[in-house]
Amino acid sequence: MHKAKNNSVSDVAHFEHKTVYELINWQSQQTPERTAIIDGTEEISYEKMMLAAWAIAVEIDAQNIPRGSLIAVCMARKWQLIAAMIGIHKAGCAYIPLDPNYPSSRVEYMLSHSRAQAAIVDSVDTAALCAKVKTHICLDTLDLSQQCIEPKTDINSEDLAYVIYTSGSTGKPKGVAVEHHSLIAMSKALSCVFGPTELQGVLAAASVCFDTSVMETLGTLSLGGTVLLAENALELTTLPYANRVKACVMVPSSMQAILNSGSLPENIECIVFGGEALKLSLVNKVHALIPRPRVINAYGPTEDTVFSTLKFIDVGEQTITIGKPVENSAAYILDETLNPVSEGMAGELCLSGDKLARGYLNDIQQTLERFVEINVDHQALKQRVYRTGDLCRWTDDGEIEFLGRIDQQVKIRGFRIELGEIESTLESLPFINAAAVSALETDTGQKLLVAYIVEQPEAPDHEALKSQLQARLPKYMVPHLFMSLDCLPLLPNDKLDRGNLPSLAQVRAANLTQPLAKNEPVVSGQSADMIARIQQVVATLLGIKDGMLVEHDASFESLGVDSLNLIELTNRLNKIFDTSLTPAMILTFPTITMLAGHLLAEQASSPKEKCHIPVRL
Incomplete structure (x- = not known):
């Protein structure tokens, strides 16, 4: 080369x-x-x-x-x-x-x-x-x-x-x-x-x-x-x-x-x-x-x-x-x-x-x-x-190997993010006593921002908190997921113990509702089947074993679906349901329930002709 x-x-x-x-x-x-x-x-x-x-x-x-x-x-x-x-x-x-x-x-x-x-x-x-x-x-x-x-x-x-x-x-x-x-x-x-x-x-x-x-x-x-x-x-x-x-x-x-x-x-x-x-x-x-x-x-x-x-x-x-x-x-x-x-x-x-x-x-x-x-x-x-604050070493061939960061700066999708800036913004809110932010990697290799917060009793829910952050930070700096804690883990010197913050799986579990009881169906028939199938697709994408743990009335964004895995979600849904969804269409129907209704309504529609761009084999 x-x-x-x-x-x-x-x-x-x-x-x-x-x-x-x-x-x-x-x-x-x-x-x-x-x-x-x-x-x-x-x-x-x-x-x-x-x-x-x-x-x-x-x-x-x-x-x-x-x-x-x-x-x-x-x-x-x-x-x-x-x-x-x-x-x-x-x-x-x-x-x-x-x-x-x-x-x-x-x-x-x-x-x-x-x-x-x-x-x-x-x-x-x-x-x-x-x-x-x-x-x-x-x-x-x-x-x-x-x-x-x-x-x-x-x-x-x-x-x-x-x-x-x-x-x-x-x-x-x-x-x-x-x-x-x-x-x-x-x-x-x-x-x-x-x-x-x-x-x-x-x-x-x-x-x-x-x-x-x-x-x-x-x-x-x-x-x-x-x-x-x-x-x-x-x-x-x-x-x-x-x-x-x-x-x-x-x-x-x-x-x-x-x-x-x-x-x-x-x-x-x-x-x-x-x-x-x-x-x-x-x-x-x-x-x-x-x-x-x-x-x-x-x-x-x-x-x-x-x-x-x-x-x-x-x-x-x-x-x-x-x-x-x-x-x-x-x-x-x-x-x-x-x-x-x-x-x-x-x-x-x-x-x-x-x-x-x-x-x-x-x-x-x-x-x-x-x-x-x-x-x-x-x-x-x-x-x-x-x-630079980057930890590196020379290889035997005289090249530079990147090993990680010395400080708490991360890069997500190319955006350079100081976790401290997000933490400072969170702690500036009157109902937040303490906050820590981490960038955690999913099973697909993508990174998600996760905020761990210690709140006062009158604190708003996480969706309202996210809305307040969106008014203060660029979208790429707003955490995907939040987890409320009684206190942050600390080292003996009273500094934050980032290694003992909850894992991504624990954060997802805390954000998801319990499985619905079998005798309390919210929907039935075709709608129930369609919702369950989409729930499982989303669960698999996010690394969750039980699809029923995925809240069907929560927005895809609040579930942790970002712009990158939105493309993958679109691709998987199109293959399973033989349809022609686009990421923009999923954002138009931003919950599993709404998307299920859209797919059921469109099942009888005739497929439109598509203009294909030549691609590699």
Whole structure:
């Protein structure tokens, strides 16, 4: 397995251009009619994208927003979102991505903490989310297709490019501030990942609030590629342009869910995994596809601009590592005194090189704690390194093996989550005396967030508690399951004993009702049979032996069915009942009782013709 090398952007081009904006603009000048973005059925050329970006940059200047300002972007996932990011760069400013689905309190904190000078919005709702920002630029009032001259604003490589907020252990998210020179280094490293044909269709499915999106969008465009927009990775096989996807970046759990439900579009040539530990069983599944795509395992924190190490995985490899540092980056495995560990010993992975972030926005203390200057291997000059908090070791082949976290940070479906932030949010509620949160693995290898809580007598039920958390945390940080305890288990030093928290099986048992008595049927006949069969399917999916323990009037979400195993549930139900359910349809009928009623009502319906996308054998 060899590295790809994209010849459309040479080392000279990366040297001559100091920002990714310059690289993207250079690509537009070379081939203005080339497709830059595919958004649904709409194809956007490089020329059209750059005209839109310039129009946005001109409006930023017209609003007297100072150069170097931070500008929030709160928009739907459309091609104009990418144009806004590029336009902000051209105006000499940095963007802060905001998810319109985030709780308003979290958005308000990010806007206040960042001191954003303006917000680019595309609807009444997104404008309302950013109501406290001084200046709004509403895209629906701009003519993004008008002919205009490129603004003359200069951009320096040391200027901020973006600030992405990540989960914080103190209970508040922290903003990682990345400069333009780090983006150039990322683009250069990316040119060794995707080859020219793979760049013809790179899936962009990551939320713009996570730095994988920077690689998928700005990185792809800087190399002259075509970005294929999707709402999320699970849409891959149903996209109208699925057969044009050549490369994708995906968390392993999403790929596992897709493969459990079918196969991949046949034209995919390269899959980059990241965000979670990659298991050999999944690699073997992908390698078994015909034709076989290249498989790459990528690792890297937001603080080192998307990815830091790569492993190109050959067929037959028995150990999955995170590989070696990318070009112009270095990795060290250090002990508690920040000295290199002995060969084969575990230590903290520390990163250095051209892609390191500036630090944490408006937080000198955390910046100094995580970005440190040290002498490594008795070198004369100190190096600035980022302490990842990841436990790793060197293999005999000089590669890095990921062993786990030193602290309580976890990754679920690629989302970086500080368990302490969820615990702090829970304990801020007046009826919660104490809380602990764990990420527990199911029988299918997926992770679920579980909250253990010590409550006051007047505490609301768990469904009401979940609703309150959804108003304070992003959806991916809201625990799937809750368990009430009289007290949390403690060690002799009064610290939390996480090893003695109840297991997932115990948590599920506490959340499920007792089996219904035989002489107390709720339903009968066809409905009872249909409900019982669906109960058993759900029970098997969740690792529960007795289907009757699964509450048929509880929502699938409250039972612990998330977006990933929802696909698997859909697939199993379709096979058992010979029907054509979709995940969206199950969400429309969100309990077993409601879904059973829907299936009974649809049994007499004639099947609709389906449009099939060619898939691998």
